[in-house]
Amino acid sequence: MPGRTLAHPPAHQPDSLFESCSWFYALCREYLFRDHTPEISRALFPSAGPAPGTRVLELGCGPGFYACRLSQEYPQIHTTGVDLSRRLLARAKSRAASRSLQNCTFAHGDAHSLPDDSNSVDAIVVSRLFLIVANREAVLGEIFRVLRPGGRCFIAEPTSGFRTRIPLGCMWLLSKVTNSPAGRYREPRQADVMSAPDFSALIHSQPWGEVDLQYDGWYQYAVCEKRAEALIDSAWLERRVEWRAV
Ligand SMILES: C[S@@+](CC[C@H](N)C(=O)[O-])C[C@H]1O[C@@H](n2cnc3c(N)ncnc32)[C@H](O)[C@@H]1O
Numbered sequence: 001m002p003g004r005t006l007a008h009p010p011a012h013q014p015d016s017l018f019e020s021c022s023w024f025y026a027l028c029r030e031y032l033f034r035d036h037t038p039e040i041s042r043a044l045f046p047s048a049g050p051a052p053g054t055r056v057l058e059l060g061c062g063p064g065f066y067a068c069r070l071s072q073e074y075p076q077i078h079t080t081g082v083d084l085s086r087r088l089l090a091r092a093k094s095r096a097a098s099r100s101l102q103n104c105t106f107a108h109g110d111a112h113s114l115p116d117d118s119n120s121v122d123a124i125v126v127s128r129l130f131l132i133v134a135n136r137e138a139v140l141g142e143i144f145r146v147l148r149p150g151g152r153c154f155i156a157e158p159t160s161g162f163r164t165r166i167p168l169g170c171m172w173l174l175s176k177v178t179n180s181p182a183g184r185y186r187e188p189r190q191a192d193v194m195s196a197p198d199f200s201a202l203i204h205s206q207p208w209g210e211v212d213l214q215y216d217g218w219y220q221y222a223v224c225e226k227r228a229e230a231l232i233d234s235a236w237l238e239r240r241v242e243w244r245a246v
Contacts, residue, residue: 017187018062020178021171022087026063028167034219036127036156037069043154043212043223044123045074052076054122059111059143060084060129064092064104070125071096071104082109111139116146124153130202131157131164131191137205144206147226155203155222157194163218164191196220 018025044056054077058067061081071079081092081104089106096104109115111126112135124143133139143153158164168191175185194202199220200213209227213220 015185016085017168017171017175017185018083018085019087020175020185022063022085022091024171024174025088025167026091029063029065032167033128035065035069036154036219037066037073039156039221040066040070040125040154041073043221044125044152050074050077050122053078055120056080056123056125057082057114057116057121057146058125058127059114059139060126060133061092061106062088064089064095064106066125066127067092067104067106068095068099068101071101072099075103078103078105080104081106082111082114084108084110111142113138114142114146118145119148121146122148122151124151126153126155128156128158130155131193132187136202140202140206144208144226149226149228152223152225155224156219157199157221158191158218159193159196159215159220160218161191161193164193194220 044050045054050056054074056067056070056077056079058064058070058079058081061067061083062085064081067079067081070077081089083089083092083106086108089108092106096106107115111129111133124147126143130136130139147153168187171187172185196215199222203211203213203222203224206224207227208224210223210225212223215221
């Protein structure tokens with residue numbers, strides 16, 4: 001099921017678990033989940049470091065962990081974290097403010113439909129987002145659209161259903177106890193973790209120039225580079241034929 005194509009969320013959206021349990025998710029992000037900053041830096045930036053003015057998006061940024069880490073490490077870049085949860089965005093903003101980061105901003109937005117111009121972003125970070133979005137292919141399509149030719153994205157997705165079920169299950173429980181009856185939240189009760197073939201199929205649904213897929217015990221990663229526009233059509237068709245033949 002490469003591009004899980006559930007319908008877009010209805011106009012009147014149910015609440016989000018990430019909104020109602022923002023504090024709990026922020027704790028998990030800080031103390032439980034792996035920090036991929038070194039892998040992100042290696043994947044997105046040349047060894048000499050990013051050029052001044054490099055524009056980076058973090059999609060589904062939650063409490064802004066990576067947007068802040070990268071802005072702190074590379075003062076010459078500008079990062080923007082985008083998320084649907086206003087409470088997590090408020091946490092992200094105070095995280096940036098507490099570190100006096102001037103090169104890090106946050107915006108409310110939906111990864112299915114980004115406000116950015118096509119070909120306008122240098123690099124994109126996406127961590128643990130595809131397991132909960134309604135339409136994976138639409139989100140990847142937006143990533144491809146807004147990246148500039150030569151721009152790269154780094155995607156990290158968990159591979160263990162069991163490990164992702166624990167924080168999600170706790171959030172369901174906490175929400176049930178403290179807020180509203182169960183069943184009102186838009187997130188699934190069990191995270192929909194992608195198998196390696198599904199992850200590969202999703203990533204190859206866009207005409208990248210270069211794709212590097214890697215797996216370790218708990219995560220699967222994709223580093224994708226968009227090629228120069230003139231080359232996209234013919235090269236992608238060729239690769240698509242080759243890839244389907246495997
Ligand atoms: C599992 S968390 C990952 C947060 C962060 N990237 C990390 O690594 O911890 C998923 C985040 O995506 C956000 N989110 C879910 N659907 C989204 C969408 N369609 N557009 C933007 N953000 C979304 C949630 O509010 C939540 O903060």
